[in-house]
Amino acid sequence: MAYSFDIFADDPLDAAYVQWLVEEHSPRIARHFGRLWDYYANPSREIGRHSHADRKVGDSGRCYVQAQEWGLPARLTGLSHAAGHPAPVPDIQRKEVVIENDIAWRVNAAVDFLFGKPINFVSRSPDGQKRAEIERIIKAVFAANGDMGFLQDMAVLASVYGFVDCIVRPGEPIANPISTSLHNVPIDGAVQLARSIDLELIEAPRALPVLDENDYRRIRYYVQHFQQRRNTVTARDSFLARLLNGPAGGMDRRQVVDVTEILSPAAWQRYEDGRLVGEGPMPWGFLPVVHIQNMAQPYSYEGLSDVEPLMPLQDELNTRLSDRASRVTMQSFKMYLAKGLDGFDRRPVSPGRMWATDNPDAAIEEFGGDAAAPSEALHIAEIREAMDKTSGVTPVVAGILKSKIGNLTSAVALRLTLMGMLAKNERKKFTYAGGLRRIGAMILAILDKAGVYRTSEADRDIDVLFPSPLPEDVMERLREAQIKKELGVPAEQVLRELGYEPQQTPNTKY
Numbered sequence: 001m002a003y004s005f006d007i008f009a010d011d012p013l014d015a016a017y018v019q020w021l022v023e024e025h026s027p028r029i030a031r032h033f034g035r036l037w038d039y040y041a042n043p044s045r046e047i048g049r050h051s052h053a054d055r056k057v058g059d060s061g062r063c064y065v066q067a068q069e070w071g072l073p074a075r076l077t078g079l080s081h082a083a084g085h086p087a088p089v090p091d092i093q094r095k096e097v098v099i100e101n102d103i104a105w106r107v108n109a110a111v112d113f114l115f116g117k118p119i120n121f122v123s124r125s126p127d128g129q130k131r132a133e134i135e136r137i138i139k140a141v142f143a144a145n146g147d148m149g150f151l152q153d154m155a156v157l158a159s160v161y162g163f164v165d166c167i168v169r170p171g172e173p174i175a176n177p178i179s180t181s182l183h184n185v186p187i188d189g190a191v192q193l194a195r196s197i198d199l200e201l202i203e204a205p206r207a208l209p210v211l212d213e214n215d216y217r218r219i220r221y222y223v224q225h226f227q228q229r230r231n232t233v234t235a236r237d238s239f240l241a242r243l244l245n246g247p248a249g250g251m252d253r254r255q256v257v258d259v260t261e262i263l264s265p266a267a268w269q270r271y272e273d274g275r276l277v278g279e280g281p282m283p284w285g286f287l288p289v290v291h292i293q294n295m296a297q298p299y300s301y302e303g304l305s306d307v308e309p310l311m312p313l314q315d316e317l318n319t320r321l322s323d324r325a326s327r328v329t330m331q332s333f334k335m336y337l338a339k340g341l342d343g344f345d346r347r348p349v350s351p352g353r354m355w356a357t358d359n360p361d362a363a364i365e366e367f368g369g370d371a372a373a374p375s376e377a378l379h380i381a382e383i384r385e386a387m388d389k390t391s392g393v394t395p396v397v398a399g400i401l402k403s404k405i406g407n408l409t410s411a412v413a414l415r416l417t418l419m420g421m422l423a424k425n426e427r428k429k430f431t432y433a434g435g436l437r438r439i440g441a442m443i444l445a446i447l448d449k450a451g452v453y454r455t456s457e458a459d460r461d462i463d464v465l466f467p468s469p470l471p472e473d474v475m476e477r478l479r480e481a482q483i484k485k486e487l488g489v490p491a492e493q494v495l496r497e498l499g500y501e502p503q504q505t506p507n508t509k510y
Contacts (some may be wrong), residue, residue: 007267007279013210013221021208022225022260030205033161036307038067039314040160041374042101066099071315076322096325099318102384103310106393107159110306113425114432115151117467120496125459133187133460137447138192138440144195154201155432158294161204162305165222166435167263168288168442171196174450175283191452197443209291209301216301222263222289230255263287284449288442292435295427303431309390318385324376337365392420418470425469433464465496 003015046062078094079086121135121142141438142150158164173196185193202224210221232255255306260271265287269279282288293303338344340362341355355364388394396418441460447453481494 004276007269008264010266011220013382016206018223021223026225033204036160040102040107040307041313042067042099042104064209068099068101068314068318069097069273072319073134074099074269074323096322096329098325099322100389102317103307103314106391107156107306110159111152111155113421113469114154114428115148116469117231118148121498122465124461124463124464130459134444137191137453138443138462140191140195141194141443145199148176150199157203158200159290159306161244161460162303163204163291163293165202165207166290166439167200167202168439168446169198170446174452185452190447193452194447199439211301216299219287225260228257228259230257247346263289290435290438292444293431296431306391310387311377313383313390320380320383326357334366337364373435429466437462
């Protein structure tokens with residue numbers, strides 16, 4: 001692949017370094033982040049009869065394998081993953097495999113705690129009328145990009161990978177071209193134009209940021225590399241491919257293009273299959289990329305993933321559950337050992353059946369049957385408890401109540417029970433609120449540069465208010481709001497905390 005970076009002359013970019021990012025670094029991080037996603041989603045894969053590994057799985061009677069089987073020992077699966085791909089282990093039969101995905105519900109519960117209720121964007125502009133207009137514009141952009149769905153997708157990606165990036169892409173009416181006809185646009189027109197702004201979430205396997213060598217928090221260039229499927233079918237086909245994939249055409253024949261996109265504060269480029277297909281200046285004067293960590297991690301571009309620390313515990317849980325299933329399978333049914341009885345194997349054992357023999361040494365011995373294994377049950381319970389402590393998400397968050405925990409009668413007792421989840425939620429609020437504030441500021445800066453809606457630096461300061469994730473007493477909240485109002489808290493802020501949108505007029509004074 002030959003890169004031409006003449007357009008980035010103001011801040012030179014090393015072509016050899018970008019080539020290394022795309023060809024060597026990208027596959028490596030794709031494998032790492034792909035494994036994190038597999039442990040979260042635990043997708044199933046249908047097996048065929050083409051490889052030795054698939055044939056061994058098929059012999060167990062199941063027609064699929066799950067992603068989390070990757071972490072199970074070979075004594076259970078009969079497969080080894082040491083070489084990076086499954087290979088059958090000789091003389092080992094596949095056992096009962098049990099997968100219980102304890103990671104997905106914990107991640108989803110944490111996302112529901114963070115973005116289970118609508119959030120509020122509050123402008124801190126010194127102009128009262130402009131505050132109302134800015135809030136309307138910001139809410140319109142997020143509504144056009146999915147609103148709560150966008151926020152929840154963002155939280156899921158960041159929880160799994162440890163971070164998520166968002167590219168703010170102006171729509172065609174704003175970006176191409178920057179026309180003087182957009183000046184003095186009325187507020188209704190500005191809102192309509194703002195809705196064309198696309199907030200594109202970039203998943204971690206695609207992100208290849210070029211960071212400042214002296215400051216890891218500053219992105220010099222943002223490179224993303226991915227494969228894009230086109231709505232065309234490749235003409236390449238062969239008799240062997242049809243034979244291996246069957247008459248149903250199991251092979252995906254859609255055309256796939258390797259896309260590399262490079263963004264800088266001054267310019268942008270797009271390559272497809274190594275060919276430069278587009279480039280141009282960046283008219284905004286800044287890099288329109290917002291980086292959001294799931295939870296802050298010192299001296300690292302990536303944040304802390306919710307999935308990665310749970311993977312070893314998930315493997316141990318699945319291993320013990322599979323061991324228990326094998327034991328139950330072997331011991332659930334009573335078995336009989338007959339000595340000195342001719343034709344015993346041809347006669348079923350059933351109630352009322354009489355057995356007779358002339359052999360004085362004949363006997364029927366019973367063995368098997370399920371037996372209690374308290375150490376096994378205790379070990380599984382301790383693994384789940386370890387996952388609770390590691391993730392901060394307990395079964396109570398998912399509505400599972402045990403023992404006397406259902407006797408909680410006060411908000412204080414509920415908060416103490418969910419202390420770990422609430423503390424982790426507060427840490428996430430800090431990073432996500434910062435990212436959403438930067439997205440809002442970029443939206444306003446782009447609209448200002450395009451002449452759609454004029455704002456200053458002070459006008460672009462935005463607060464993000466998160467509602468409480470806990471169930472609350474309405475009357476108690478109203479009494480608290482009344483006290484805040486008597487203490488002098490602005491009525492508009494009190495209404496927003498209650499979840500109501502204050503009615504504002506052009507002459508509103510705060």
